Structures are given as C-alpha cells and as structure tokens.
Amino acid sequence: MADFDLFNPINHEIKIVEKRLLQSITTDLPMMDDAAKHLLRAGGKRLRPAFALLSAKIFSENVDKIIPMAIALELMHMGTLVHDDVIDNSTLRRGRETVKTGWGNRVSIYAGNYVFARSLSLIAPYQRSDVIEILADASMHICEGEIRQMISCFDVKQGLKDYLRRIERKTALLISVSCQLGAMLNGASNSEIIALKQYGYYLGMAFQVTDDILDFVADETVLGKPVGSDIRQGVITLPAIYALRFHPRREELAGFMSSSELSHRYADEIIDIILDSNGIDYSTEVSCKFVKQAQNQLQILPNVPVRDCLFEIAAFITGREY
Numbered sequence: 001m002a003d004f005d006l007f008n009p010i011n012h013e014i015k016i017v018e019k020r021l022l023q024s025i026t027t028d029l030p031m032m033d034d035a036a037k038h039l040l041r042a043g044g045k046r047l048r049p050a051f052a053l054l055s056a057k058i059f060s061e062n063v064d065k066i067i068p069m070a071i072a073l074e075l076m077h078m079g080t081l082v083h084d085d086v087i088d089n090s091t092l093r094r095g096r097e098t099v100k101t102g103w104g105n106r107v108s109i110y111a112g113n114y115v116f117a118r119s120l121s122l123i124a125p126y127q128r129s130d131v132i133e134i135l136a137d138a139s140m141h142i143c144e145g146e147i148r149q150m151i152s153c154f155d156v157k158q159g160l161k162d163y164l165r166r167i168e169r170k171t172a173l174l175i176s177v178s179c180q181l182g183a184m185l186n187g188a189s190n191s192e193i194i195a196l197k198q199y200g201y202y203l204g205m206a207f208q209v210t211d212d213i214l215d216f217v218a219d220e221t222v223l224g225k226p227v228g229s230d231i232r233q234g235v236i237t238l239p240a241i242y243a244l245r246f247h248p249r250r251e252e253l254a255g256f257m258s259s260s261e262l263s264h265r266y267a268d269e270i271i272d273i274i275l276d277s278n279g280i281d282y283s284t285e286v287s288c289k290f291v292k293q294a295q296n297q298l299q300i301l302p303n304v305p306v307r308d309c310l311f312e313i314a315a316f317i318t319g320r321e322y
Helices: 005-024 030-041 047-057 064-088 099-126 129-151 160-184 190-217 229-233 238-246 250-256 260-265 267-276 279-300 305-317
Strands: none
Touching (some): 047 305, 064 099, 064 160, 160 190, 190 229, 190 238, 190 267
C-alpha cells in the first residue's frame, strides 16, 4: 500500500524510511542479521510510518524529524509479526517463508526482540517522556490483545464486543498511535492530535475487519498467505461470528470450529458455510461504518491537500484486495 498513489505527498520520505529500515537493524552477527532483515526484505504496506508522516505533514511540509519515529513504528510492528508467526506456527507471510520457517522458533524470538529493541533506540533521541509513555502503553495493550486472541482460539461463543476489543489492540492501536505521534511531534494543537488519534483508531479497525474479510475471499497469490488461515488457527473473526449466530447450520459450524483437528479437517466446508451466510456483507458494512467515523475526525483539521489524502486513504481501505 505504500506504493499507492494516495501516499504521493510522502513518497520521498517513505523511500528514506525504506532505506534506513534495513540499515537500522544491521548487526555483525550473520544469523541475526539475516533473520531480522528477512521480513523487511519481503516489503509491506508500511502503513504505520506512512500515517505518522502524513499526520505530521498536515502541520508542516518539513517532516524530516518524524522519520526516526516512522522507522521505529515499523520496527515495532515487524517485531510483533515475527513473534506472531512463532505463536501461530505460520509458514508464509507476504508470499515468503516466515522467519520461524527459515530459522526456527528460538532465533525468531530473539530476532523479534532485537528489532523491537532497535525501535526503542531510535525513539530515545527525542527525549520526550510523553512519547515514550504512549509507546510503552501501546506495547502493553498490543501484548494483551495477542493474549486475548490466543485464549479465545476455537471459542465459538465469543461475541462482537470480544472481537472488537481484540482487533482494537491487535491492529487499531498502533495505527492510532502513529497518527497521534506524527501530529504531536510537528506542532499540532491538542484537539488536532486527538482528532488524528481517533482517525487512526477508526481506520485501524476498518483495516482489520477488511483483513478478516480477505482471509475468506482474497486471491491467495495477492494475499500472500493461504485463504482460511484464521479458521485453521482457531481465530474467530467477524464473518465467522455472524455465521455462528445466524446461519441455519450454525450448530454444525460451531462443532467444526471448536477444535484444531476439526477446523483443519473441515476448513473448506467451514469457509463455504461462512460465505453462504451474510457474514461477509455484514462485516463489510461494519468496516464502512468505521471508515465513515475515521473520515469525520478530519473535519477539524487544516484544509490542506494532505487532509484530503487521509480522507481518500480511508475510503480505499474497504475496497482493497491485499
């Protein structure tokens, strides 16, 4: 998504971020160096750095001082992905083997820790206790979100509130923080910072709901991982929650989804039942509502082209294919 036209206002800065990402985690230990850089070399949407830079650019054309923060945010995100793939036993991410597959669990854990630690060293020169507090709080809540997801696997009785609370911590929080910090570090007023923080939150919620829809309907070659990965891992997402409540075969579906063995054995049938429900349409409506809420937050911001860019990015979220 970082190559998407709507990121044109920060294309130059994103290229700098991309170059410095690899430089920032270089180490003399070859195994660690290769493992830490593997996921970065696979590319990515670079959403978090992009939103930090775009939010900052609303208030000043010069966003050079935001670049270290943008890199740090992406490294934090990368570190969590490396750990996630260990927990989920994932073999593919972005169409490439995971760090876990290439180097094993132990190296993956240390590589994720190393990447996360490097992000902290990039933040330190700001000498802003408020920034550190925001990032520390976000990191703790992200960990809580992952634990919530882990203990809720194969729990077919969870509801909408459980799901929303989980994805808030899993995805929305770090996007929200990215927007918030970009504004904070570039001269925004308190009300403008809050507006961008809320924009990032709602946009992050829409992004994750759309991600969960794509797990059922996307082209695997575009998505970069097998369709139905969540089902096989026992992650109950919004389309499934809807089907478990309203589909005529909901009791049978609950049985299929209640254990790892059955979820793998009946994965194709589970997907068919969920697609046969209105779960995809319902989830799309939820995502669109979050997009509208995100766009509404932009009204109090300065009327500059970057604000329009953020508006259009939100609209793009629900129509993406990857």
